[in-house]
Amino acid sequence: MAQPQRVPAVDAGSEAKAGAGSKKKLLIVAGAAVVVLAVVIGVVAGVMKHNSDSSPEALVQKTITAYTDALNSGNLDTLRAVTCGAPHDFYQKISADQFTSVYRTSKDQKSIPLVKRVDAIQVTGDTAIAQATVYTEADPSKTSARTFDLRNEGGSWKVCDPQPGK
Template sequence: MSDEKNNATPEADTTKIDLNKKKPADESTDAPTEKIAAPEADSPVAAPRKAEPQKITPQKIAPRKIEPQKARPQQVGPRRVGPPAAEPNKPSHKKWWAALVAAVVVIAAVAAGAYLLIDRTSVEDSPEAQIRTTVESFTRALAAGDLATLRSTSCGDLATFYRDIPDTEFADVHRVSVEQGNIPTVDSIDAIQVTDDTTAIAQVIAHTDANPNDRSPRTFDLSLDGDQWKVCS
């Protein structure tokens, strides 16, 4: 180590630096100095300004030509066409015809009713109608025990029997006949035959309560007494 120190050149000796010696201010150093940028201060924010309304210049609109639109054909459905309304001041001929037809119908109905009434009256006055009425009245009085009607609608020996029998005795006979079920009940009058001007025969279908299923034909002999037909047997 001592040999190396001895062999060193005198230029290699370090100079003594005075640390207390100040460096001249204007002495510049060879090494470049790095500039550090200082942070910029925030610039003041300007207050917002009130925007002035802009004037809009109206634009001129040139007239444009409107093309005519083509009408589309519409599909027309069937319509119910009613009769044309009659003019208020003009009388309708149909009304007159309707009134005339109504009057004819009324007249025809009245005529038909009058004809039926006359025909019914003539039928009721016929000998057959009178005989039917007498047979019905006689059989109803026989079933009810109406002695007065039996006396007024009977003739011959039957009229003598009803005239001579006392009322109380007839009541007993009628009561026994009802109990035995022997009184005939007429179901229908099938035929009436006028033999001459004063006699007639009426054929009926009758049954008794004793034999309700035995419906058999029976006959009534009648005679004209004055203007009234009566049952003789």
């Protein structure tokens, strides 16, 4: 039979040191978990933002912004690119000189509409209607509602005339 062995008593100081080591390890593990969680949240948020940026509604909003920015800056090439139907025909047929003259007059009169916000977008297949609040530089405090009709042509949204019957 084996002889009993004497186990020395643990002094309070060494027990505290052992507890401190465990607490330190626990804090390191908890800190690492927080970092991993933050990275996961960042990745998920990035994927959601990317997906929302490519939604039909987001693309319609970007087209409206491109259109109104082009109106405000007098960018005829962009207006030709982001319109369809009668507006597109107008911008295609007007000469650069004629457009510049019309643009300067509108700019001088501060009558070019500026979008304060897009209030609602409804996408149905390849068509969309957006309701926006607009104002002019002539009287920024006076806002009005404006409807933008859009069509998806060849994978790009374009500002068009309202479709008949709508």
